Amino acid sequence: MFEAGDRVDGFTIDEFVGGGASADVFRAHREDGDGPVALKVLHPNAADHARVRERFEREFGIASLLDHPHIVRMRAHGEIAAPPGSLGPRHQPSMWLAMQYAAGPAATALVPGDNAEPDVDTILRVAGQIADALDHAHGQDILHRDVKPANILLSRPLGSDADDPTPVDAYLSDFGIAQFLDDTKPLARNGRVQGSIGYASPELLHAHRLSPASDNYSFACSLVELFTGTPPYPRHTAFAITYAHINDDPPRLTRRRPWLPSAMDSIFAKALAKAPQDRYPTCTEFVDILVRLMRDVPVPEPGRSRWWGRPRHP
Incomplete structure (x- = not known):
């Protein structure tokens, strides 16, 4: 969908992070921003589906109401207009969400x-x-x-x-x-x-x-x-x-x-x-x-396939 250096509504794509059936996620930045963001972009072929668009809008709308250090923070959202004539007259603009970037996996x-x-x-x-x-x-x-x-x-x-x-x-x-x-x-x-x-x-x-x-x-x-x-x-x-x-x-x-x-x-x-x-x-x-x-239970070393007990501390 996008490559490093491409721009989306003021955001510059840094790299592809992952994707699913309806959207891709990129690490991106804004020149006047304060660090990287996760930019979630709806696939153009998914943008025509009302249920998918509703879920996308709901994700931003509800999460943006929550202010908590362990809930992903929403930054901005918008639409990407499709090229004229692309995918027929019923084609809807794609959508994007910019949110807090987490550098680790799920x-x-x-x-x-x-x-x-x-x-x-x-x-x-x-x-x-x-x-x-x-x-x-x-x-x-x-x-x-x-x-x-x-x-x-x-x-x-x-x-x-x-x-x-x-x-x-x-x-x-x-x-x-x-x-x-x-x-x-x-x-x-x-x-x-x-x-x-x-x-x-x-x-x-x-x-x-x-x-x-x-x-x-x-x-x-x-x-x-x-x-x-x-x-x-x-x-x-x-x-x-x-x-x-x-x-x-x-x-x-x-x-x-x-x-x-x-x-x-x-x-x-x-x-x-x-x-x-x-x-x-x-x-x-x-x-x-x-x-x-x-608190005081000895546990195995993480990832090992056999018991290697180690003490734990409060």
Whole structure:
């Protein structure tokens, strides 16, 4: 779509960062700006779809209402006019969002691979920051509705790719399907629930009215994946995943990580309770309990495929 040096409404493209089905993301800068930004540009062929444009506009509109150090900050937005006659008379202008740039990957980079151990210290640090971000959004009557590791951005590269010894910070991103608590729009379109099914709360899957407890459930699902390597209900079909969220008992993390304290299972059982009122009332309370539990627990070296215990300190 764009190359280094191209200009988009006053922004100069530095490099391509990544892309998806409907948009590409570039690192860019503005000559009068104060640092790099992430420039998210809607694909021209996606700009004709009203639902895609609505999600793009919603991402900027809702996220710009939130002022929190661990929520990606929105800078500006606009449109890119299409060349005359391109793609027919119904073609809509493309759209762009400029937002805070995070130099690291998504938190999916923290998901341990097969036979590897999680980076507990970094996971708990990230969890505390995102918990505070979610609680802040909920305090503003905003539900994210798509909490998952892919929508958590990290401040710097991890592991062997990292030259910076400073601790990793995390930022909650992608408010494209967020909603206000009093929003009465349907949660499903054409019978399909909007959201990521692997992290979806039972009430979201039932298309019931949502509360902050739904985000709290998705957040707990994300932490299950960061600790164990998979979401809580790894199944082969969407139907099987949906059934498990609604009917199956929460997973026991100690089966995958025998070195975890047994209390971890009961903590996550509450965080993943089927009934919203049975979960922790805030994400911060949930994480605070995890941090206290893990404070003196010896943990394996991150990434190793066998036990190498090391002490942890408060």
